[in-house]
Amino acid sequence: MDKIVVHGGHPVSGAVRISGSKNSALPILAATLLTKEPCVIHRVPDLSDVHYMLQILNRLGADVERASGVVTVRAEMVETIAPYDIVRKMRASVCVLGPLLGREKEATVSLPGGCVIGDRPIDLHLKGFEALGAAVRVHAGNVKVFAPELKGAKISLKGKFGTTVLGTDNVLMASVLADGVTVIEDAACEPEVVDLANFLNKMGARIEGAGTSRIVVEGVKELHSAEHEVIPDRIEAGTFLIAGAIAGREVTVTRARYDHLTAVTSALEACGFNIVGTNGAVTIRPNGSLHSLSLRTEPYPGFPTDMQAQMCALLATAKGDSMITENIFPQRFMHVSELKRMGAAIELDGATANIRGVNALSGAPVMASDLRASAALVLAGLQAEGQTEINRVYHIDRGYELIDEKLCSLGAQIERVKV
Numbered sequence: 001m002d003k004i005v006v007h008g009g010h011p012v013s014g015a016v017r018i019s020g021s022k023n024s025a026l027p028i029l030a031a032t033l034l035t036k037e038p039c040v041i042h043r044v045p046d047l048s049d050v051h052y053m054l055q056i057l058n059r060l061g062a063d064v065e066r067a068s069g070v071v072t073v074r075a076e077m078v079e080t081i082a083p084y085d086i087v088r089k090m091r092a093s094v095c096v097l098g099p100l101l102g103r104e105k106e107a108t109v110s111l112p113g114g115c116v117i118g119d120r121p122i123d124l125h126l127k128g129f130e131a132l133g134a135a136v137r138v139h140a141g142n143v144k145v146f147a148p149e150l151k152g153a154k155i156s157l158k159g160k161f162g163t164t165v166l167g168t169d170n171v172l173m174a175s176v177l178a179d180g181v182t183v184i185e186d187a188a189c190e191p192e193v194v195d196l197a198n199f200l201n202k203m204g205a206r207i208e209g210a211g212t213s214r215i216v217v218e219g220v221k222e223l224h225s226a227e228h229e230v231i232p233d234r235i236e237a238g239t240f241l242i243a244g245a246i247a248g249r250e251v252t253v254t255r256a257r258y259d260h261l262t263a264v265t266s267a268l269e270a271c272g273f274n275i276v277g278t279n280g281a282v283t284i285r286p287n288g289s290l291h292s293l294s295l296r297t298e299p300y301p302g303f304p305t306d307m308q309a310q311m312c313a314l315l316a317t318a319k320g321d322s323m324i325t326e327n328i329f330p331q332r333f334m335h336v337s338e339l340k341r342m343g344a345a346i347e348l349d350g351a352t353a354n355i356r357g358v359n360a361l362s363g364a365p366v367m368a369s370d371l372r373a374s375a376a377l378v379l380a381g382l383q384a385e386g387q388t389e390i391n392r393v394y395h396i397d398r399g400y401e402l403i404d405e406k407l408c409s410l411g412a413q414i415e416r417v418k419v
């Protein structure tokens with residue numbers, strides 16, 4: 001198992017190119033199951049979660065080819081049971097349920113369990129399928145959804161913690177081939193949902209309103225082949241902007257979407273950084289001191305939960321007291337105890353992290369627990385005195401393409417060590 005060793009205190013500067021979005025690529029790849037014709041997807045990031053999704057598509061009967069970021073999927077025939085041995089490795093495999101139900105009118109997938117960032121139910125996905133006319137059976141750890149036919153319906157995806165991103169994707173993918181009009185209320189507005197809807201429309205779907213909380217889908221009889229480029233990964237871009245904030249002279253993220261990063265850039269500006277952006281590149285420049293901040297995670301366009309851990313790492317050395325409240329996954333604070341081992345002064349009070357800025361962090365051996373927590377530890381290592389050893393780095397490879405190489409290209413000193 002690899003570990004990453006970060007030698008702290010080396011400034012980073014320069015430009016880094018952002019990869020395609022993981023959280024767009026996964027549902028878009030699943031959506032290729034909706035047609036027998038080939039689909040070509042560009043800018044697919046080289047990540048272990050993407051590999052799992054391609055394996056699932058393959059095991060479901062699709063032909064999958066991949067060549068330097070371009071994936072071609074041809075799903076002439078599909079199986080409707082997703083195999084447990086692959087599904088269990090990635091929670092996002094649940095998003096094959098929608099397209100299989102849409103196309104074959106039935107699908108069986110292992111029920112995702114909880115994960116380290118908290119309880120992750122799929123009740124809202126299932127409620128959406130039921131509204132379209134599907135029956136849901138849970139048996140022996142699997143969830144089966146099936147329907148003689150799918151009929152357009154009015155569906156609300158409002159849950160205890162707001163809406164659901166993959167649930168919106170799933171219901172959208174099931175409804176494009178339903179008979180009649182589906183209205184999804186309280187839909188997720190994330191750019192990744194818009195990207196999926198744009199791809200589905202290229203395949204012949206009739207979707208309006210993606211990016212707002214009300215999506216209207218007029219069902220069609222069938223979908224056809226399409227070609228699409230995945231949007232830039234806004235979480236990777238935000239993570240590199242924080243690398244610039246933590247250890248930067250000036251860092252530019254290229255091939256990034258400035259308009260998708262507003263909540264993150266506003267938070268960084270409030271901490272005292274200068275940010276300049278266009279829809280191709282965003283640059284962060286230090287501006288003297290790092291101020292404390294209070295923020296809360298929210299659905300898009302609010303501050304993303306997927307940037308909360310990285311922000312904790314930054315604010316650990318901000319002057320004064322900061323506060324971060326996690327509203328999407330209230331238990332998503334596994335990084336806190338590891339950051340404390342590096343000298344951070346953070347106390348948890350329910351879903352709020354109270355952070356008292358310290359002068360410096362010190363390198364330590366730490367344990368990665370999930371994807372974004374791992375990124376936070378790498379960021380903390382950049383600014384820490386001495387050496388930080390991050391174990392269990394397979395988590396980071398799930399969602400960041402070549403993070404160590406990209407940071408090294410900016411001047412960081414990071415090694416990947418085989419243990």
Ligand code: EPU
Nearest residue numbers: 023092119120121122123124125159161164165166328371
């Ligand atoms: N929820 C329910 N019922 C449901 C679905 C969700 O109560 O049926 C709750 C969840 O427990 C959570 C909240 O609703 O409290 C939001 O969860 P959501 O369904 O939106 O999360 P997701 O769609 O499973 C995606 C991303 C996550 C990201 C969240 C929130 C993908 C593959 N995953 O997950 O990304 O944190 O949206 O923005 O798109 C990551 O990339 O590190 C990551 C975890």
